[in-house]
Amino acid sequence: MNILWDFDGTLFDTYPGYTKILSHVLGDSVDKQEIYEKLKISYSHALEYYNISPAQEEEINHLRKQLLPKDSKPFEHVEEILKFANKNVIMTHKHRKGVLAILEYYGWSKYFVEIVTIDDGFPRKPNAAAYIHLHSKHKIDLAIGDRELDLLPAKELGIATCIFQGQSKVADYHLRDYSEFFTIDFTSEKVKS
Known part of the structure; x- marks a missing residue:
């Protein structure tokens, strides 16, 4: 096969790591489970849903680069x-x-x-x-x-x-x-x- x-x-x-990053950028007022569900649809869907600004997206990309393979x-x-x-x-x-x-x-x-x-x-x-x-x-x-x-x-x-x-x-x-x-x-x- x-x-x-x-x-x-x-x-x-990989979604728990991405959820943690987005939660950090969005703040504690946004439910982590909701972030996880939006990411499961697609990464771009989550960014659009939360109306991520260019500055926030830059921070997200910086944090994503810090994820290690063991994560x-x-x-x-x-x-x-x-x-x-x-x-x-x-x-x-x-x-x-x-x-x-x-x-x-x-x-x-x-x-x-x-x-x-x-x-x-x-x-x-x-x-x-x-x-x-x-x-x-x-x-x-x-x-x-x-x-x-x-x-x-x-x-x-x-x-x-x-x-x-x-x-x-x-x-x-x-x-x-x-x-x-x-x-x-x-x-x-x-x-x-």
Whole structure:
């Protein structure tokens, strides 16, 4: 099975760090759970929702650069799936330097045959261009993401979709925890490898 992964909130639990940063910039009057939920929609959605000023965005970017790879923990059991897959690829809006720093910290670079980041110039999700690129090279069987935004391009290409820790009508499969992965019957027409 060849799997296309989202990064933030799918492979690594990066949202708590981002929530802490946004909370720091916005102040204690804004509920942290609400910030987390807005970030789960998308980073740009959260910035727009809170009407972040250019000065605040500069502060956020400064604080994000101070996050260390150890601040982004991998989700439990995800490494078992990475080992199981024939091929793993990543498509993320995160910058390559940050992705590689985290992967190398955990020794996970070896699991990925290709990583597409915002630095590669593809349009942002839900545009399917990066997925088309990865699918044409690696024949993707399954796309895993934590947001519907991650699944829409795969769905457009007829690739099976799996949402992690969320709900979506676009998803063919739902996982609350990666320990459930091996209990799912992927032998359907959607996932053949």
